[in-house]
């Protein structure tokens with residue numbers, strides 16, 4: 001008789017999963033206060049949020065802006081990265097990590113990731129350094145923290161900047177220090193799916209006052225701190241966060257610690273329930289990563305399980321577990337990167353400043369390519385469910401693995 005729900009059996013995880021975003025009267029009151037104040041653009045609430053979020057990550061300065069994407073672009077500008085420069089990025093990430101490099105006319109160079117943290121592999125980073133390399137941009141995928149000790153050493157040795165794409169890591173820490181100012185600066189997103197959200201929004205964190213001032217200038221039309229309003233010093237843009245967004249974020253921030261603890265507890269339960277199961281692999285918890293914020297719980301489906309990742313998702317989905325396949329390909333396989341090689345010549349990857357050409361069709365990052373085929377994501381909102389539901393996920397996954405023959 002069939003046991004698996006996909007074949008007509010009872011569901012192992014028949015729960016209602018938490019809705020996102022979480023909000024209540026705190027957001028409503030803050031928004032109402034802004035409405036009634038008549039001051040809707042950036043002001044005291046934006047600055048209050050910048051200070052509080054920077055303190056949450058243990059960084060000195062925070063400069064808000066319209067999104068994680070624009071925050072990455074501003075960080076590049078503030079560090080003076082531009083035409084002819086190379087920036088080393090991972091290919092297992094959202095497009096903004098690489099497109100921000102292209103936006104400032106620099107060239108993204110892909111280095112592979114580590115199989116159990118999905119973050120930049122320092123050994124491959126070192127292999128990709130050339131005389132044009134200006135920066136390394138680690139992504140703290142799903143709240144894991146990239147190996148900042150090794151990356152820091154490499155950056156120091158080769159005189160490179162480190163810009164952290166911390167868009168998945170609100171609350172993550174490396175040796176007790178929050179992500180975002182472990183390198184020269186770091187960037188967070190407050191887009192709708194993120195662990196703290198205002199629909200859209202972003203922030204750049206740094207411990208360096210000069211970088212902070214430059215970020216402020218680039219986000220505020222090139223104005224200078226304390227300088228006359230109609231004087232513009234750099235080619236900035238209007239990327240200012242509004243008081244309405246800050247009103248929501250200030251309320252969201254009051255829940256972030258409790259929600260982070262909840263996700264940590266859920267992940268610990270899943271780690272315990274899944275660690276010894278055959279046919280799957282869960283992430284590595286490096287002891288130097290003193291806190292992980294859990295934007296996603298990730299599982300790799302190993303070949304010995306005998307079924308595809310898609311079939312695994314289908315079977316777990318039928319049991320009631322919400323899962324997805326995540327990034328389908330390494331970034332360099334996106335149509336955007338058909339620029340040189342069989343595609344047309346394009347600045348900046350074939351511009352005269354660069355005096356080189358990159359052919360992205362020849363890039364190969366085998367670990368990332370495997371991860372794109374075998375990894376599943378359980379998103380952060382699910383981790384806010386109560387303990388019984390989280391145990392239901394563990395039970396459902398165990399059930400699918402124990403009855404995998406039914407899926408043949």
Ligand SMILES: Cc1ncc(COP(=O)(O)O)c(C=O)c1O
Nearest residue numbers: 067068069094096167189190191
């Ligand atoms: C790793 C990563 N970097 C950058 C971004 C860009 O952030 P935003 O959507 O706020 O522009 C995202 C958002 O999805 C992301 O996941």
